[in-house]
Amino acid sequence: MPDSHSPGLRLEAATPLFSGPNWDYGALRRVYDAVERIALEEIGLDVYPVQIEVITSEQMLDAYASVGLPLMYRHWSFGKRFAYHETLYRKGLQGLAYEIVINSNPCICYIMEENSMTMQTLVVAHAAFGHNHFFKNNYLFRQWTDAHGILDYLSFARDYVQKCEERHGVDAVERVLDAAHALKDHGVNRYAHRTKPNLAEERRRAEEWRAHAEATYNDLWRTVPGAGKDREDPDAAEARFQEIKRELGLPEENLLYLIEKRAPRLEDWQRELVRIVRLISQYFYPQKQTQMMNEGCATFVHYEIMRRLHDKGMITEGSMLEFLHSHSSVVFQPDFDDPRFGGFNPYALGFAMMSDIRRICEEPTDEDREWFPEIAGSGDGYGVLRHAWANYRDESFILQYLSPEMIRRFRLFHVSDDSTKPALRVEAIHDEVGYRKIRSGLSRQYDLSRREPDIQVVDVDLTGDRCLILAHYVHNGVLLEEKSCRAVIRHAATLWGYSVKLLEIDSATDKTLKTYEVAPPG
Template structure:
């Protein structure tokens, strides 16, 4: 009896934390996470840091041992100023996708918050990092810490040898293209002869769709049919050798730039490797935070049910939890879109409800798992095999659409007024869900720019193509500034042509080629 009474005593009663009390709580959390939820996690490394260190981690995109760059300092000054003025708070923690999984907890946290944070990061995020297919496919949790250490030391040595300004200029150019320095799809295996022939025919078909400028130039030069065929075959051949089109611009420059030295190529490799490491996080914000929030909510409730945390500590945790998942209404001044914590957590809780207590509507929409009672397996399957877009498409229920009062506002440039096109009703559920899912598809808000051609034996002009989606063009000023960085990395002039992805209609052209003015003529304004 004495042993049973001891086991039901609270793990802590004081507000202040100690390393000893955190260790005791960690073991209780781990027992629930591994033996109840059956989570699969990396070994944990939990570190306590100050607010200044947390701000420093903010500025270096959440990674330790980061190399130096002025943009990180700019972020630090901005975040520190807003924090000191009380305009924003700091995260309770930052967690790194590594093995061991490193969690940085704020030293200002109370013991109750440290409990919440350990459940959230050390087990929720940790499980998601280790098991989601995007992270398994694109990141190396075992090697990332060593690679970051190498990157920092390598860049420091480059600054000493080649000069701080030369390294900073290169990093400026590389960072401007960081979102275009990733492979969005795994590299295909070596193609068969049949596939090579199919690709050759596809390239030939694409080459027939020349811009009006190319047609005009050919007509002015008036080459013979034999010369045109020879030029076409040379173009197809060099595109094949350079694996064009290429979506990863930093990779292309690293391998093909005529002007970059080996140390510069290595720095490009560092920047694109970090971009690739962060790429899955951009596609799983709702799922990642939803998983971690669900895990911490389940664990703190289990701890409270077992009498291992006091009512006061439990209420403090619920207060923080409620703040995290609070969703301002669309007409609230604080509204800035759908809170990923809110949507993710609500969907995880809704899946649990559908498994345990489904309605007829749930059974119609989710026949595979409604009423199965095995919500743990359903959640772990979802966490492992989906990203935000596909997760919403597959698991957002009519019940939750009504609960969150979701609706769609369409902003048609051809109309004078906004229009509510979908609401949470039976006629609109599927389209509303699809519209919400589309908003998490990164192809809808990241420009699709690819290298199409570069004649290294000729004028060496780099030809880029922007596949315009939904008529969304690049902003002129930022586009032209980034093209300057592209020219810096390539070493020669660059052209960019925008084509509608659906119709292939040419929409715009931009280049770094300066207009030449003949003596006695006037330059166009």
């Protein structure tokens, strides 16, 4: 595609922005300004203000350990993750990421001091503009996460957990956090029926509530006899239970929400801990659903920007080669029979799809015109991409935009695996009859609601033993892995305080295939 920049720009920046591998603050700032001009004026990105923070490799490992967040409460599992990454890194099995970017406003990009100046340029383009644009514009992030409040909330969470540890002991806090972590994938709202959490508000609420409880604490209340539940007549009690059940809003798929609100035996601080885990889990939910698009967007943006910088003579040939080397290893996709294969590389698939969309817009073939009549040949590749970045997630994006050209290029094929049969079966390959099947198959593979088990709270035995009943809706006969399932239910029972039962129910026939029941510890 011919570049649309004016000749004036070319003259203005005839000299490279930097030379040599070492970076300094002046060069970083010059690069940022140049990248910003391209990103905003030529690609039309819309970003949060940026804060770049330079960190060491150890700090990068720290950030890895606390799931990429700059502040985190203390928990042994983060220590475990740190030890794990540290070992890999020290052995040289794993390089560290060049950057980490936080979905916050201002958008914080961590860049490593070891990076060469070329890599810093790449990182600025990738994180500070690519990811940043995606965070600010994608509908899932807009709907679910509060970029303004996240850092404040994390600092509140850290302090709160620490206070709880001081008051109730590390072990007690750890028990609750362990249990909540086990359920954190089931602590998200998948549909927007509640308002987006305002994290600053959230933090104020928790603090006020605690202060109020402390200020008004009166030991006398403990001695006042209860409302006399025993004297209620059975009918009224039954009606009341029905009422409560309705209030519970069962079935409920957000297990942590239900536990936080309704678990009979949790203390208030324990509820708050569950809430912290739940809100942080919710914060990550959009990232899980858009990983491929997010990386694809960032990779596409950095590629475009680097190319344009090079065209304008703002980076040297050497830098460009260094960049291309790094870029091509980032977007490398091993084949399924390659020992390095570990599923799809989100960078590779994302970048390829983004580039493909631009190709469809600008140089369509007849096939493209047939498959994508509304965008083929429209000429505005960036515009179509911006629209896609804003309005799709991985699953819907693939369903909408995966072209036959891409399927051929990756030589995708579709296999079905029936555990009752000895061999896998190839259902479709990259041919005329297979395209649609592969496209919908790949899209399903990115559908979080299919990837994660479908587990819901279906009933609570309020009149009897207060047993919490969960159901796993089994699709295509895929059951839960038994050992971990039992362990998770044990954690759930810790929080619930009474027995927890899990039924594996075949979603097609409604038959119960398997039952687990775990009594609470102690």
